[in-house]
Amino acid sequence: MTDALGVAALLGSGVTAGVLFAVALSVLPALFAMPAGTYVYAHKLLGRNWDPTMPAVVLGSCALSTALAVVAGGAARALFAAAAALLLGVSAVSHLCNVPINRRVKAVTDPDTLPADWSDPRPLWRRWHLLRTGLAIAALVVNAAGVTAL
Incomplete structure:
Protein backbone atom coordinates (compact mmCIF):
# COMPACT_ATOMS: atom_id res chain seq x y z
CA MET A 1 0.00 0.00 0.00
CA THR A 2 2.80 2.46 0.82
CA ASP A 3 4.34 1.89 -2.61
CA ALA A 4 1.11 2.88 -4.38
CA LEU A 5 0.67 5.89 -2.10
CA GLY A 6 4.29 6.87 -2.75
CA VAL A 7 3.83 6.74 -6.52
CA ALA A 8 0.63 8.79 -6.26
CA ALA A 9 2.28 11.36 -3.96
CA LEU A 10 5.21 11.70 -6.35
CA LEU A 11 2.88 12.04 -9.29
CA GLY A 12 0.78 14.72 -7.59
CA SER A 13 3.69 16.71 -6.23
CA GLY A 14 5.48 16.35 -9.57
CA VAL A 15 2.50 17.69 -11.49
CA THR A 16 2.18 20.56 -9.00
CA ALA A 17 5.86 21.50 -9.25
CA GLY A 18 5.88 21.05 -13.02
CA VAL A 19 2.83 23.20 -13.69
CA LEU A 20 4.01 25.99 -11.38
CA PHE A 21 7.53 25.84 -12.87
CA ALA A 22 6.14 26.02 -16.42
CA VAL A 23 4.04 29.06 -15.50
CA ALA A 24 7.10 30.76 -13.98
CA LEU A 25 9.35 29.87 -16.91
CA SER A 26 7.10 30.66 -19.85
CA VAL A 27 3.64 32.01 -19.02
CA LEU A 28 4.75 34.82 -16.70
CA PRO A 29 7.29 36.32 -19.12
CA ALA A 30 4.65 36.23 -21.85
CA LEU A 31 2.10 37.97 -19.61
CA PHE A 32 4.66 40.64 -18.66
CA ALA A 33 5.35 41.33 -22.35
CA MET A 34 1.68 42.15 -23.02
CA PRO A 35 0.01 45.54 -22.77
CA ALA A 36 -2.20 45.74 -19.67
CA GLY A 37 -5.51 45.21 -21.48
CA THR A 38 -4.20 42.20 -23.38
CA TYR A 39 -2.80 40.82 -20.13
CA VAL A 40 -6.23 41.08 -18.45
CA TYR A 41 -7.84 39.26 -21.38
CA ALA A 42 -5.17 36.53 -21.41
CA HIS A 43 -5.30 36.15 -17.62
CA LYS A 44 -9.03 35.49 -17.78
CA LEU A 45 -8.53 32.84 -20.47
CA LEU A 46 -5.66 31.13 -18.68
CA GLY A 47 -7.49 30.92 -15.37
CA ARG A 48 -10.48 29.03 -16.72
CA ASN A 49 -8.95 25.56 -16.35
CA TRP A 50 -6.19 26.17 -13.80
CA SER A 65 1.76 12.90 1.72
CA THR A 66 -0.15 13.13 4.99
CA ALA A 67 -1.41 9.55 4.60
CA LEU A 68 2.16 8.42 3.98
CA LEU A 87 2.17 21.44 -0.12
CA LEU A 88 -0.11 23.03 2.44
CA GLY A 89 2.11 26.11 2.08
CA VAL A 90 1.57 26.03 -1.71
CA SER A 91 -2.16 25.94 -1.13
CA ALA A 92 -2.05 28.73 1.46
CA VAL A 93 -0.04 31.06 -0.79
CA SER A 94 -2.38 30.29 -3.66
CA HIS A 95 -5.61 30.88 -1.76
CA LEU A 96 -4.49 33.79 0.41
CA CYS A 97 -2.28 35.67 -2.04
CA ASN A 98 -2.67 34.71 -5.72
CA VAL A 99 -6.42 34.01 -5.79
CA PRO A 100 -7.41 37.46 -4.47
CA ILE A 101 -5.27 39.03 -7.20
CA ASN A 102 -6.89 36.73 -9.77
CA ARG A 103 -10.33 37.86 -8.62
CA ARG A 104 -9.37 41.52 -9.02
CA VAL A 105 -8.15 40.91 -12.57
CA LYS A 106 -11.25 38.88 -13.48
CA ALA A 107 -13.47 41.67 -12.12
CA VAL A 108 -12.28 44.00 -14.89
CA THR A 109 -15.23 44.12 -17.26
CA ASP A 110 -13.56 45.85 -20.20
CA PRO A 111 -9.85 45.06 -20.68
CA ASP A 112 -9.62 47.79 -23.34
CA THR A 113 -10.68 50.47 -20.84
CA LEU A 114 -9.04 49.82 -17.50
CA PRO A 115 -10.28 51.77 -14.47
CA ALA A 116 -8.31 54.93 -13.65
CA ASP A 117 -7.26 53.46 -10.29
CA TRP A 118 -6.17 50.13 -11.80
CA SER A 119 -2.82 48.99 -10.52
CA ASP A 120 -0.88 46.36 -12.47
CA PRO A 121 -0.87 43.22 -10.29
CA ARG A 122 1.73 41.29 -12.28
CA PRO A 123 4.82 42.06 -10.12
CA LEU A 124 3.05 41.10 -6.88
CA TRP A 125 1.43 38.03 -8.46
CA ARG A 126 4.86 36.92 -9.73
CA ARG A 127 6.44 37.21 -6.26
CA TRP A 128 3.73 35.05 -4.69
CA HIS A 129 3.88 32.62 -7.59
CA LEU A 130 7.64 32.17 -7.28
CA LEU A 131 7.22 31.47 -3.55
CA ARG A 132 4.67 28.75 -4.16
CA THR A 133 6.77 27.33 -7.01
CA ALA A 139 7.76 19.23 -1.67
CA VAL A 147 9.77 7.33 -1.13
CA THR A 148 13.45 6.42 -1.23
CA ALA A 149 13.46 6.00 2.56
CA LEU A 150 10.47 3.62 2.56
Missing part, protein backbone atom coordinates in the same frame (compact mmCIF):
# COMPACT_ATOMS: atom_id res chain seq x y z
CA ASP A 51 -8.50 27.40 -11.06
CA PRO A 52 -10.70 24.34 -10.66
CA THR A 53 -7.93 21.81 -11.34
CA MET A 54 -4.85 22.91 -9.44
CA PRO A 55 -6.41 23.21 -5.96
CA ALA A 56 -7.58 19.58 -6.28
CA VAL A 57 -4.12 18.44 -7.40
CA VAL A 58 -2.30 20.36 -4.65
CA LEU A 59 -4.65 19.37 -1.83
CA GLY A 60 -4.84 15.78 -3.10
CA SER A 61 -1.05 15.60 -3.08
CA CYS A 62 -1.01 17.06 0.42
CA ALA A 63 -3.50 14.40 1.56
CA LEU A 64 -1.39 11.63 0.01
CA ALA A 69 3.33 10.28 7.09
CA VAL A 70 0.76 8.29 9.08
CA VAL A 71 1.56 4.84 7.67
CA ALA A 72 5.33 5.15 7.09
CA GLY A 73 7.89 4.66 9.77
CA GLY A 74 11.30 6.04 10.57
CA ALA A 75 12.79 8.89 8.57
CA ALA A 76 10.17 8.50 5.83
CA ARG A 77 7.46 9.61 8.27
CA ALA A 78 9.17 12.95 8.92
CA LEU A 79 9.91 13.47 5.23
CA PHE A 80 6.30 12.89 4.20
CA ALA A 81 5.08 15.17 7.00
CA ALA A 82 7.44 17.88 5.76
CA ALA A 83 6.24 17.39 2.16
CA ALA A 84 2.63 17.68 3.33
CA ALA A 85 3.47 20.92 5.15
CA LEU A 86 5.18 22.31 2.04
CA GLY A 134 9.74 27.02 -4.64
CA LEU A 135 7.55 25.34 -2.03
CA ALA A 136 6.20 22.90 -4.64
CA ILE A 137 9.67 21.98 -5.90
CA ALA A 138 10.82 21.44 -2.32
CA LEU A 140 8.61 17.11 -4.70
CA VAL A 141 12.22 16.68 -3.57
CA VAL A 142 11.16 15.80 -0.01
CA ASN A 143 8.48 13.36 -1.23
CA ALA A 144 11.10 11.71 -3.45
CA ALA A 145 13.41 11.38 -0.46
CA GLY A 146 10.53 9.91 1.54
